[in-house]
Amino acid sequence: MQDLEHRWPFRVAPRSSPAPVADRAPPGAVGEAVVSPGVGREVHFEPHSSIFLEGGAAAHVYQIARGCVMLSKLLPDGRRQVVEILGAGDVFGFSPESTYHCSAESLTATSCTSFARAALEHTPALMCRLSSHLHLQLCALHEHVTLLGRKSAMERVATFLMRCIPGRGGQDCPGPQHVDDGALVRLAMTRQEIADYLGLTIETVSRLLSKLKRRGLVSINKLDEITVRDVCLVCLMTGSHMTDGRLCESRGGLQPTRHPARARP
Amino acid sequence: MQDLEHRWPFRVAPRSSPAPVADRAPPGAVGEAVVSPGVGREVHFEPHSSIFLEGGAAAHVYQIARGCVMLSKLLPDGRRQVVEILGAGDVFGFSPESTYHCSAESLTATSCTSFARAALEHTPALMCRLSSHLHLQLCALHEHVTLLGRKSAMERVATFLMRCIPGRGGQDCPGPQHVDDGALVRLAMTRQEIADYLGLTIETVSRLLSKLKRRGLVSINKLDEITVRDVCLVCLMTGSHMTDGRLCESRGGLQPTRHPARARP
DNA sequence: CGCGTTCTTGAACTTTCTCAACGCCAGTGG
DNA sequence: CCACTGGCGTTGAGAAAGTTCAAGAACGCG
Numbered sequence: 001m002q003d004l005e006h007r008w009p010f011r012v013a014p015r016s017s018p019a020p021v022a023d024r025a026p027p028g029a030v031g032e033a034v035v036s037p038g039v040g041r042e043v044h045f046e047p048h049s050s051i052f053l054e055g056g057a058a059a060h061v062y063q064i065a066r067g068c069v070m071l072s073k074l075l076p077d078g079r080r081q082v083v084e085i086l087g088a089g090d091v092f093g094f095s096p097e098s099t100y101h102c103s104a105e106s107l108t109a110t111s112c113t114s115f116a117r118a119a120l121e122h123t124p125a126l127m128c129r130l131s132s133h134l135h136l137q138l139c140a141l142h143e144h145v146t147l148l149g150r151k152s153a154m155e156r157v158a159t160f161l162m163r164c165i166p167g168r169g170g171q172d173c174p175g176p177q178h179v180d181d182g183a184l185v186r187l188a189m190t191r192q193e194i195a196d197y198l199g200l201t202i203e204t205v206s207r208l209l210s211k212l213k214r215r216g217l218v219s220i221n222k223l224d225e226i227t228v229r230d231v232c233l234v235c236l237m238t239g240s241h242m243t244d245g246r247l248c249e250s251r252g253g254l255q256p257t258r259h260p261a262r263a264r265p
Numbered sequence: 266m267q268d269l270e271h272r273w274p275f276r277v278a279p280r281s282s283p284a285p286v287a288d289r290a291p292p293g294a295v296g297e298a299v300v301s302p303g304v305g306r307e308v309h310f311e312p313h314s315s316i317f318l319e320g321g322a323a324a325h326v327y328q329i330a331r332g333c334v335m336l337s338k339l340l341p342d343g344r345r346q347v348v349e350i351l352g353a354g355d356v357f358g359f360s361p362e363s364t365y366h367c368s369a370e371s372l373t374a375t376s377c378t379s380f381a382r383a384a385l386e387h388t389p390a391l392m393c394r395l396s397s398h399l400h401l402q403l404c405a406l407h408e409h410v411t412l413l414g415r416k417s418a419m420e421r422v423a424t425f426l427m428r429c430i431p432g433r434g435g436q437d438c439p440g441p442q443h444v445d446d447g448a449l450v451r452l453a454m455t456r457q458e459i460a461d462y463l464g465l466t467i468e469t470v471s472r473l474l475s476k477l478k479r480r481g482l483v484s485i486n487k488l489d490e491i492t493v494r495d496v497c498l499v500c501l502m503t504g505s506h507m508t509d510g511r512l513c514e515s516r517g518g519l520q521p522t523r524h525p526a527r528a529r530p
Numbered sequence: 531c532g533c534g535t536t537c538t539t540g541a542a543c544t545t546t547c548t549c550a551a552c553g554c555c556a557g558t559g560g
Numbered sequence: 561c562c563a564c565t566g567g568c569g570t571t572g573a574g575a576a577a578g579t580t581c582a583a584g585a586a587c588g589c590g
Contacts, residue, residue, distance in 0.1 A: 192568085
């Protein structure tokens with residue numbers, strides 16, 4: 001259907017044309033036709049405002065028309081995990097219980113269509129249309145589970161940066177388009193949120209960004225605005241590609257034994 | 266609707282009645298009515314057989330009628346992550362691309378209803394019925410992301426054991442039913458698979474199971490058969506409960522700053 | 531019984547976390 | 561205008577958790 005990656009299009013502009021900082025229309029067909037057939041209601045959220053809290057009554061289901069939403073969970077001792085980051089077209093607020101199992105917070109200015117849970121249960125057609133988006137999210141979540149379970153800290157940060165650059169890093173990545181393969185990334189997240197997303201501490205995220213800066217791979221313009229100077233090079237650090245040039249070759253079968261948990265040095 | 270946990274009911278028997286090692290009907294309504302309206306075909310898999318491989322042509326979507334399935338992904342250097350473990354009622358094989366983005370393997374003897382992808386696309390009603398299961402899986406995946414991102418190795422192992430005991434550890438856990446609060450767990454997974462599921466190494470899993478054994482919390486009968494001697498005590502080690510007695514109290518709001526990444530000693 | 535596979539255990543080493551100090555920046559109020 | 565303050569972010573030193581490597585034990589199967 002369409003690309004799995006870059007489903008939360010942070011405001012990003014190609015390096016060569018630094019102009020359009022305003023929100024762009026999401027790439028791909030993901031954000032298509034968010035029709036609201038009577039039951040749906042348009043709701044808007046400022047950047048970094050709470051949409052609902054973990055444990056609150058699960059009254060509504062939301063579909064994002066524009067913007068970015070972050071879902072997170074807390075452990076009772078205060079450890080937080082950002083569980084999913086969503087963009088246009090994505091659906092959240094489904095809960096098998098009567099309460100939300102995670103909190104939702106907008107990252108950028110966000111518009112959603114909200115559906116009352118009760119109404120939804122009486123409109124199977126609508127329910128289905130919303131559900132049909134979920135397997136995209138499931139797929140992205142699988143990718144993220146792999147990041148959390150098996151990638152080193154640097155690979156996580158590199159992967160994170162690549163996810164902020166639409167159109168690059170996926171299977172159909174066109175490779176560098178200009179001699180200067182750079183991209184401007186607006187993060188819209190604090191270091192703490194990035195850390196909670198990547199399963200790291202804030203210090204580690206900070207240190208690794210500094211290391212990337214020292215190596216000349218990125219430059220940090222404004223804390224939440226990073227220029228990735230060589231997209232391809234950062235992409236090679238994600239752990240998702242063969243480091244010796246070849247891209248993923250087809251695998252002969254499962255390799256059940258001896259898996260190094262982290263990349264070898 | 267129903268419980269999130271124990272959605273992959275490994276063969277488990279209460280400690281007091283050690284008899285029924287044979288597969289039990291799944292608890293809850295998850296495994297309801299797996300009707301196959303013409304398009305669906307019944308397929309069976311031996312324990313530990315491959316259902317499809319990551320990168321293979323995504324020809325079918327499956328719904329589990331009975332048994333357990335493990336989804337996994339490989340990084341190009343051979344690191345593996347078990348991404349999801351599924352039980353009766355769960356759906357897998359959806360892919361936004363033309364190829365599968367993960368591999369599927371049966372853990373126990375498994376029966377599935379398989380639907381040709383092409384047929385599915387012409388039967389929106391069926392598609393919807395399958396999709397409607399996905400938000401349950403999404404929810405379980407959020408839980409697992411939290412485990413991978415924020416839990417210590419011991420908390421992961423404890424959580425894993427609790428997930429193998431149906432009816433316990435969830436929000437509606439009845440607590441100990443007998444004076445002797447034990448449970449028999451059939452793992453159906455090798456140590457390597459458990460490690461790949463929990464984002465650890467095989468050595469760490471082995472070490473921590475030994476530590477639990479030394480502390481008298483579990484006993485290991487047959488490598489893949491473990492008796493959890495005190496379910497409640499193991500549950501307190503999962504990191505999902507307040508360790509000082511009280512269960513989760515309602516939280517006042519988001520706590521965006523200072524999150525210890527691991528539990529304090 | 532012997533062999534291959536899987537699991538366990540130990541010791542050394544890495545990575546990442548923890549704790550603490552410091553820097554930067556924006557907003558505030560004298 | 562400038563010092564003060566609070567919130568983030570960065571950096572360093574030391575500690576801890578988990579990994580790696582290697583050897584030995586246990587299991588299962590012919």
